Amino acid sequence: MTQHFDVLIVGAGSAGSVLASRLSEDAACLVGVVEAGGIPADPDIADPLKWPALQDRDFDWAYRTVPQKFTAGRVHEWPRGRIVGGSSCLHAMAHVRGHPRDFDSWAKAGGERWSYEGLLAGFERSERLTGHRGTADCGEGPLDVYLPDQEVSPVVRAYMAAGNALGVPALDHHNAGELIGTSQNSLTIRNGRRLSVADAYLTPEVLARPNLTLLTGHEIEHLELDGQRAVAAICVAGAATRRISADRIVLSAGAVSSPLILMRSGIGDPEVLRGAGIACTSERREIGANLQDHLLALGNVYRSKRPVPPSRLQHSESLMYLDSADFSRASGQPDIVLACVVAPSAAAGLEAPPYGQAFTILCGVTHPTSRGSIRPSGPGRADRPVIDPQYLGTEDDRHLFRVALRAARTVGNHAALDDWREEEVLPGPGVRSDAEIDAFIARAASTHHHPAGTCRMGRDAGAVVDRDLKVNGFDNLFVVDASVFPALPSGPINAAVVAVAETWAAAQR
Numbered sequence: 001m002t003q004h005f006d007v008l009i010v011g012a013g014s015a016g017s018v019l020a021s022r023l024s025e026d027a028a029c030l031v032g033v034v035e036a037g038g039i040p041a042d043p044d045i046a047d048p049l050k051w052p053a054l055q056d057r058d059f060d061w062a063y064r065t066v067p068q069k070f071t072a073g074r075v076h077e078w079p080r081g082r083i084v085g086g087s088s089c090l091h092a093m094a095h096v097r098g099h100p101r102d103f104d105s106w107a108k109a110g111g112e113r114w115s116y117e118g119l120l121a122g123f124e125r126s127e128r129l130t131g132h133r134g135t136a137d138c139g140e141g142p143l144d145v146y147l148p149d150q151e152v153s154p155v156v157r158a159y160m161a162a163g164n165a166l167g168v169p170a171l172d173h174h175n176a177g178e179l180i181g182t183s184q185n186s187l188t189i190r191n192g193r194r195l196s197v198a199d200a201y202l203t204p205e206v207l208a209r210p211n212l213t214l215l216t217g218h219e220i221e222h223l224e225l226d227g228q229r230a231v232a233a234i235c236v237a238g239a240a241t242r243r244i245s246a247d248r249i250v251l252s253a254g255a256v257s258s259p260l261i262l263m264r265s266g267i268g269d270p271e272v273l274r275g276a277g278i279a280c281t282s283e284r285r286e287i288g289a290n291l292q293d294h295l296l297a298l299g300n301v302y303r304s305k306r307p308v309p310p311s312r313l314q315h316s317e318s319l320m321y322l323d324s325a326d327f328s329r330a331s332g333q334p335d336i337v338l339a340c341v342v343a344p345s346a347a348a349g350l351e352a353p354p355y356g357q358a359f360t361i362l363c364g365v366t367h368p369t370s371r372g373s374i375r376p377s378g379p380g381r382a383d384r385p386v387i388d389p390q391y392l393g394t395e396d397d398r399h400l401f402r403v404a405l406r407a408a409r410t411v412g413n414h415a416a417l418d419d420w421r422e423e424e425v426l427p428g429p430g431v432r433s434d435a436e437i438d439a440f441i442a443r444a445a446s447t448h449h450h451p452a453g454t455c456r457m458g459r460d461a462g463a464v465v466d467r468d469l470k471v472n473g474f475d476n477l478f479v480v481d482a483s484v485f486p487a488l489p490s491g492p493i494n495a496a497v498v499a500v501a502e503t504w505a506a507a508q509r
Contacts, residue, residue, distance in 0.1 A: 005032035005213070008233060008246035010220055010261065011253035012037075013086020014197040014494055015481040018126070018501035019252060021142075021201040023508060024212040031211060032244060034218040034235055037083035045089050046193045048314040054090050055079035063256060063387055070392035072442040078387060079449065080256055084216060085198035087254070088494055091449055093187045093194060093314055095145045097123055098489030098496060099179040099333045102367075109458040109486040110467035113503060122502035123495065127175075130190070142200040143498065146189040147173055151312040155304075155359050155420050156184065159340040162414035163320050167328030179321045179490055180334050187313065188494075197498060218242070220257075221381050223249065223265040223477070225281060230265075230477040236381065250478045252501070255451040256374055258483045259288040259464075260385055262455070262471070263376050276376040276383070282473050287464050290456045291372035292488050293389050294448035296339065297401065297441050298347040299360040300408040301426040305419065307356050308342055316341045320411070321366065321490060324403045334366050334490055336404040338411060347444045350426055358425065361412045363404035364448060366490040369394045374454050391445060401445070402437050450493045455483035469504055480504045 007023055009016045012035035024031040037059050044050040045059075055077060056062050063078035081087040100116035107115035128140050131147035160182040164170050169181035188195045207214060217237050224232040224243070232245040251258040263273060266281035268288065273280045311317060321334035338361055344352035345360040352358055372389035392398050405427075412421065423429075427440035455464040455471075463472060465484050471477040482497050489496050 002232070002243045002245050003032065005244070005246045006030045007032070007248045007250060008244055009033045010233060010249065010251045011035060011086065011257065011481070012084045012198060012202070012214065013081060013252060013254055013481070014088045014497045015501040016252035017085065017198040017201040018498055019250060019480060019505055020212060020214070021206050022502065022505035024206065024209050026509070027209075027211055029211060031213070032246065033212070033214045034220065034233060034244065035084055035214065035216050036219040037081070038216045039084050040089055040196070045196075048093060048187070048189055048192070048194050049311060051090065051092055051194075051314060059083035060090065061256070063385065065387045065389055068389070068391045070398065070442060071445050076389075076391070076447055078256075078447060078451070080254060084202065084214070085196035087449065088188070088196040088198070089194070091492070091494060092316055093189055094316070094319065094492045095175065095186045095188050095495050096179075096319065096491030097175045097499070098491055100177060101333045102487070102489040105487045106457070106485070109456070109463070113467070113507070114457070119496070119499045119503055122499035122506070125502050126498045143188060143197065144190040144195050144200070145175070146187045148184055148187065148313055152184045153309060153311055153317055153342040155308055155342050156317040156340045158417050158420055159361070159411065160184070160318055160320070162411045162416035163327075165414060165416055166410065168320060168322065169328075169330045174319065174321070174491070175495075178331055180323055180330060180332065182318065182320045184318050185316070189313070197494070219381055220253070220261050221264065223261065225265060228473060228475050230474060248476045248478065250480055252481045255291070255454045255482045256385060256387070258479050258481055259374055259454040260376055262287050264379060264381065267471070272375045277379045278376065284464055284472065286456065286462045288374045288454050289371070290453040291374055291389055291451060292368060292370075292453040292485075293391075294364055294366070294368065294450040294488060295391060295401075295445045296362045296364040296448045297405060297444040298350075298446050299341065299345045299362045299426065299444065300405065300412055300424070301344055301346055301352045301358050301360045302412055302420075303353050303358050303422040303425050305422045308359055308420070310356070311342045315343050316362070319491065322407060324400065324407060336400060336407060337364050337366050337491070338362065338404070338408050346426055347446050350443060352425060359420065361408040363401070363408040365397055365400045365404060367488060369396045389451070392442070398438060401441050402434060405437055405441060448492070450488060452482040452485040452488055452493055455479045456486050457484045458486060468507070
């Protein structure tokens, strides 16, 4: 038996949760959502301090990259949420809109709706500022954006003071337009618990709407196509195969799964599909290309003079966005970012002091120029994807990473941290030359969990989706998630994913 919806949303992650809630506000619109995972049940998900330990559990897709040439040939773990709430159930909860100029390339690709000014209403519809500064600066949306005060670690306060002494502007928070500066992180936390996007948008009241159906444990095999229309999703639920049809199908499965579903359906680069044993029925050569991700070096670790108090938040309590050429510059896009973690944070294979005896300054590049790809290894949903982010594949990225690590050391060795810093452990005082720094970064660079761009929006013939996020060549097939980003914003991408979904949903009314 075929089930039919007016709109079928594939994926109940950040974007899918927003779309399900907003589109079902119209009682006349029959909305279905299919999600490969289930309802969150692991209590660790709700504990903000447990996020580093969540990967490789049964709600993680547990992807792996191919070996990366410029990161010492390492295979990188890529956790992605296989659960209602998606990766907002796994991430570190930092909420950063990005700098307004981050979205200039989006506006060029899809029009003013996708500029910062165009997205602003979507940000504001989603957000509710809580914490010691109240709600004056933000909307009354479902997603709490918590601004901590007394909970912030004294080590983090010293780190921010070091930045300010070096000329870095002090900001109230990172979501007021300007981004360069120091601030404690704005966090998607409510009453001391993680607030996933599904927690915020798919409340019991929303899920009780008679026109909204959430189907968990349904993994998409492929889409059924009829000319220029996607007419149904073929799903596997346990031992059963189901056909679910819809007037409109919206892929919100994320930067990995959305392009894979398209490619398994015969939409993509003919050569890539042929290599996976898939017949190409609609040529879209850039599906799966343009893969972008932020990296952080784990990390610039310092042994502490005295015990470091445990974090009362989520370990990584402050981001510092910088213009690497001028720490005192107060406007414009940052090109590097630092983050203070009140714990030892070192990549696998690197040794650091025990917990409570060290703190870490992470560093990274906000706008990497490296571009990678995702492709299927075979025709079925069980065939593991081939993920090649091409980390540090450009000299620009390698150069800026050196600059970022040197900036981290400048902050970490500032007098404001003298009461906490005993000595630098990683990379160690003997690591100074470009070659030595490059070798350390190659071993330390790790994903910041921000994959995007694999179904990019654009006006050109090669773009995967148009300004309305409709897949080019199809009348009723859309992608609404981080896949459509033409370029990464400066910081964590979840806030932008939510704003994109809010903006697209508003345009459907």
